[in-house]
Amino acid sequence: VSPVLVAGRHLRTIWLAADGGAVEIIDQTRLPHELAIVRITDVAEMALAIREMWVRGAPLIGAAAAYGMALALRADASDAGLERAATLLGAARPTAVNLAWAVDEVRRAVATLPPGARAEAAFARAAAIADDDVATCRAIGEHGAALLAELHARAGGGARAVRVLTHCNAGWLATVDWGTALAPVYAAARRGIPVHVLVEETRPRNQGMLTAWELGEEGVAHEVIVDNAGGHFLQRGEVDVVIVGTDRTTRAGDVCNKIGTYQKAVAARDAGVPFYAAVPHSSIDWRVTDWRAIPIEERAASEVSEVWGVDERGARARVRVTPARSPVRNPAFDVTPARLVTGLVTERGVCAATPAGLAGLYPERAA
């Protein structure tokens, strides 16, 4: 049973269809206005779903890629089919390390098996990756909730809410369940700690609306603000803590995340507010030592020049906001250097954003 309620139903973000013939996902480009569930029947569709961000969020991209590998192997379990699928999915998005990680996990799980056994093993590995993500996020929630409880107590406790600022969506929609940055919020709220979340809209794709929708469904107090306003509220003492997710965190603690995260971190530092990233093990890139080496995805200009929403009749619609002749640049991620990060909330506990901090929690990887 999935712990997150949507209109009273328990949902994960990805699951094997009841008939076993497809993988089902939520088309997140239709949220927050419509909850649309889509059947994905082959690897090309899954690659499209990842590229077009029907599924998004580093942990969910990982699970989706794993299921994409399984769908591919059901159609063609040869070595060539395996490599084609890995290449196709691996190229769908460049920045989140979870994608490459999950593709490798499935490849390793099936490589030595005979073709006839590969699809079943891949589906099993994908399901295990999904279940592992749920357990990881739940643990991040518990460790993060302890942080929020401490901030609540330090602010005097009682009805005074802990005020969290977050950017983008690192909620259950970005993972298989629970979320990363929002898992502590959900866990704290269930412990009875009052929490209030300032939600940045997160242009250009407005994933903050996914966060606002999640919080609304869960009944967590929140307000939507433009990305420009986060610094102001930090400066005015209206934020107790910033928590964000990550698409890739280096072994040194540098946090690559949605464009705009870096600005928030420098503003938090200037305002003296702690800044945490919630980091599942699958988002740690142990190979990258220089964060400048992380590829930053440049997405289509239309994401900036056109804004999607609903019109007055509630129908999905878009408007163009830029002058017709003006060029656009659209980097999708940035990197917050470790020096600006107060700590990393992992499934094994909270650590300093340093090589030693991460090595202390993951000695088997840091060697």
Added chain:
Amino acid sequence: VSPVLVAGRHLRTIWLAADGGAVEIIDQTRLPHELAIVRITDVAEMALAIREMWVRGAPLIGAAAAYGMALALRADASDAGLERAATLLGAARPTAVNLAWAVDEVRRAVATLPPGARAEAAFARAAAIADDDVATCRAIGEHGAALLAELHARAGGGARAVRVLTHCNAGWLATVDWGTALAPVYAAARRGIPVHVLVEETRPRNQGMLTAWELGEEGVAHEVIVDNAGGHFLQRGEVDVVIVGTDRTTRAGDVCNKIGTYQKAVAARDAGVPFYAAVPHSSIDWRVTDWRAIPIEERAASEVSEVWGVDERGARARVRVTPARSPVRNPAFDVTPARLVTGLVTERGVCAATPAGLAGLYPERAA
């Protein structure tokens, strides 16, 4: 003759109609998609035009308020009429100090005159305020262009453009002509210095699109980015200087400007990029000593929840982006403390953002 070309025409942003019966403005809510000129015939219309941001930008708000006073006195030149107009216009928007300054200027110019002479004197004072703004902005452009020339030379000169990042619109649309933050860009471009401007869209109202439109009309190279991306380009060494306008700058050099400016200043500081505000004398508030005392306008939630643009047929349209039930907060301005400001570009030259810096340029006011 106005120096800024729009589709080959010379335009200011506000002028007395040819028939003398009204003041004409550009309805800036229709830009960048449509250039709509509106006749304003009485003070109530002018207050509406300011409140609804058909005219916006601190210097232009000042000129518009001055013309609004003149229109009011044409209808009712009594002392009571004068005070009613001052109250109505003064309440239209709270943050820009130019508004109160211009209302006071007109009030002082007519207070001792007999009612029959007031309207004419007020129109004359309004025209003088407008002309003074043009001269002020031109001088800011010259001083700022010298800065850009120096940065160009320091980067090796030649075809390598000076890369400017700006937020909101502090171009000719925000003033009577030339602009404040963009005046140096225009002046430098006319001197033959290659300039490239990264233009932040500036949610929630997307005044960056006005900047992009202005630059396009003038033929200045530019790219539109989301507000989240400015920090990334600063961090990656793709910006030589940040220049913004101001709605109110204190005698200590603290810069109140469009929401999001503060985040840009902390990012510029972190990245080691100089951050300048272009400050006409009319935007300096000599009375405020603590910037926390500046009233920060909170505008309607609909500015955040709904985005205006044009639909596929080119008609003005809006879409709702937020979840229907999510509350919104919408502060319109923030304050960048003087410690983050490299310098102030005034019509009298460039000075440090300090009490001594401003006092050195304006000894008659600082006493």
